[in-house]
Amino acid sequence: MNATVEDIGGDVSRRDFLYLATGAFAAIGAAGALWPLVDQMNPDASALSLATIEIDITPVQTGQAVTVLWRGMPIFVRNLTAEEVEKGKAADVSDLKDPVARLLGSTAELPATAANITKAGKDNWLVAVGICTHLGCVPKGQNPGDPRGPFGGYFCVCHGSVYDTLGRVRSGPAPRNLDIPPYEFIGETKIKLG
Missing domain, CATH: 2.102.10.10 (Rieske [2Fe-2S] iron-sulphur domain)
Structure with missing residues (x-):
C-alpha cells in the first residue's frame, strides 16, 4: 500500500508538536537547573x-x-x-x-x-x-x-x-x-x- 502525504499529515503534525513540546520542556528545565549557578556569581551583601x-x-x-x-x-x-x-x-x-x-x-x-x-x-x-x-x-x-x-x-x-x-x-x-x-x-x- 502506498501512503500519500495526506494520509500521514495528521501523524506528522502531532509528532512535530511532541518534539517541540519536549524541547521546550527540556530548555525550561535546563534554565531552571542553571539559574542557581549563574545567580551565585552575583556579589554578596558584604561586597x-x-x-x-x-x-x-x-x-x-x-x-x-x-x-x-x-x-x-x-x-x-x-x-x-x-x-x-x-x-x-x-x-x-x-x-x-x-x-x-x-x-x-x-x-x-x-x-x-x-x-x-x-x-x-x-x-x-x-x-x-x-x-x-x-x-x-x-x-x-x-x-x-x-x-x-x-x-x-x-x-x-x-x-x-x-x-x-x-x-x-x-x-x-x-x-x-x-x-x-x-x-x-x-x-x-x-x-x-x-
Missing part, C-alpha cells in the same frame, strides 16, 4: 556594602594623609599644602610621562591637569588609588617620614617609580598615573567613594 563608602576627613589636617580600604584597594586621601597645590597646578602636562588623568569608570581621556584630578573648590584634596601602576606595589609617601621622591608625592621603593603630589608618574618604570576613583564631597567633611 555590595563596600561598593560605596563615606570617609570623614575632619581629622586630616593640612599636609596629612590617610589610607582607607575600598573594594580591596588602598585609597590615598591627602590634604595638600598650599605649596603642593601650586606645584601640582604649575606642572606642564606635556612634560609628564603620562599626560592623561586616569579616572576610574570614565572612558574620557582628559589631560592630567590639577583641575581634572581634583574636584573644583577642593583642589587641596587628592583622592587616588594607592597602587603603583608598574607591578602593583603600594608606594610610600602617605606617612610622615616616608620617602616621597623629588616631586614630593609618592615613591615606589620596589622599582623606583616617582609620582608627584597629584599622583602623576614623573620617572621610573611605572607606565601611567595613579588611578583616581569615582568620588564626591558630601558636605564639608565627608567624601563618598564609589
